[in-house]
Amino acid sequence: VTADYDAIVCGAGPAGSLAALVLARAGARVLMLDRARFPRHKLCGDTMNPGALAILRRHALEQVAGDGLPVDGMIVTGAAGLRVEGRYAPGVQGRALERRELDARLVCAAVAAGARFDDRVLVQAVEVDESGRARGLVVKPRDGEARRLRARILIGADGSHSRIARQLGLARHPPSPRRWAIGAYFQGVAGLTSCGEMHVRRDRYIGVAPLPGGLTNVCVVTSDRALLRDQPRLLAASLRDAQLADRFAGARMVMGPVCMGPLAVECASPGIDGLLLAGDAAGFIDPMTGDGLRLALRSAELAAAEALRAIEHGAGDGASRLAAERQAEFAAKWRFNRALRALVSSPTAVRLADRGLAMAPFVVRTLVRYAGDVRAA
């Protein structure tokens, strides 16, 4: 059976768009699908760390974040009054801009590179033949009939709730830790700087990021399910925090709250014969480190390189090679991210860290630089 495309990329977030762009620039016939109508909102802290920007630069895509607000580092606070400002490094910055904008621009870049993009198309299922190789997809356009599409290689970049990874038994939300994020946008927040903010408290943390146009992104992450029943209340209570209340006194919520979770995704393997996973579909640890976009973009580069090999030489063992490459590149960062997640999940550890870090602020500064992938910038 002839393939309709060399590659079909499922999901047009940053991972999907970058994979589609790399493949299209290499001359592949690429189709990218997304169930959402673009541009679409995505719950996120809206900051790209220096390492993520470096990947964009490598593909001459820096203009997609060019009008984002420069981010010089992170301010970390604790309940007992800890406040440490960690700057990335002289001349090294991240950028903050709404994902709605960023993702739409990356889609445009993929289309300009030659990829075809169809939004409002739900990927319903992957078709796997008797040898265990993924051959195609069943897709359902919003206003049309379900149909089959075939490609020489498929890329699943359909995010942390990936239907593809779930159907193939490749990924799952682990029973623990289970955490949820509530996000909203505000206007009129006082006391913002050129740094993002992470306010770590006993049963939650609160990320605050200034965005262009006077907008401020606020994300609250908690594992307390009882708190989620009334999200506006959880958000309001979080912003009554001693270190935030004055700054939000004159602020107005202009969008939200939106809830997402469970957040963590564990992935057993980043693909099967004929299909490779990229971005959050292949695993996600926690938003706290603010490096999800860098990991998603880098994993898209790795998946696209394997996909090109599959297009040229046949699918074969691309998934196991991709697993080895991901392990070599990401294992240290995954360990770091898990360690930080474990720390903020324990009220006792948060309390002790609050005291300890007040005496050793350089530790926070080092953590901010590592989380920001400054070495990769």
Ligand SMILES: Cc1cc2nc3c(=O)[nH]c(=O)nc-3n(C[C@H](O)[C@H](O)[C@H](O)COP(=O)(O)OP(=O)(O)OC[C@H]3O[C@@H](n4cnc5c(N)ncnc54)[C@H](O)[C@@H]3O)c2cc1C
């Ligand atoms: C609360 C929160 C805050 C965060 N803050 C930051 C931050 O400040 N900085 C940072 O770097 N990272 C942050 N992250 C992580 C970051 O958002 C993700 O790592 C990033 O979005 C991953 O990109 P992706 O392309 O893999 O997936 P996504 O951006 O989720 O894109 C997946 C796409 O797939 C589409 N899709 C899903 N299912 C289907 C289907 N069945 N058929 C067709 N299309 C489908 C979706 O519509 C979506 O467009 C945060 C995450 C959370 C939850």
